[in-house]
Amino acid sequence: MGGEGLEPVGREKVLATSWHEPGIEIVGVEQPFDVPLIDLDTGEVLDRALVGTLDLIERDAEGRIVVVDLKTSARKYTDLQADASLQLSVYSYATAMNGLADQEDLRLRFDVLTKTKQPELCRYWTQRDRAANLRLFRLAAEVLHAIEAGVFHPNPGWQCKDCPFRSRCWAWR
Secondary structure, three states: OOOOOOOOOHHHHHHHHHHHHOOOOOEEEEEEEEEEEEEOOOEEEEEEEEEEEEEEEOOOOOOOEEEEEEEEEOOOOOOHHHHOOHHHHHHHHHHHHOOOOOOOOEEEEEEEEEOOOOOEEEEEEEEOHHHHHHHHHHHHHHHHHHHHOOOOOOOOHHHHHHHOOHHHHHHOO
């Protein structure tokens, strides 16, 4: 059956006991954000805010802010997954908009605990630039325009459990 003798442990406990390094300060845990979506080129502001929660905010030994997203996964991530992650782009934008860090000084990291026979904590570092923020704004603007136009494509998955539109999604033909 596998797993005999293993004590059930939450990912937060494993990560907290596995990774604390000297010189690292924890600045925030599950830090909510609510920031406007602004086109940095034109100043256009969308009528919807960007709302979410940062898993973990650290300050490294050099004083830079590091935003960490805690994950569990059946397998290791690739560097491309971290570099292309929309979620980390959102976190970078929100952190900069909240004034926690300048875009150039902000570091981003996935801490991924693999759910394998030999669990492993893997770290994937990345950063975002101004171009990533512009892309995020344009993507959000396109999605909002599609919603306003009545475009709807169901995307069933784990997120359906608490979604207020679940019945519409499952009824879609």
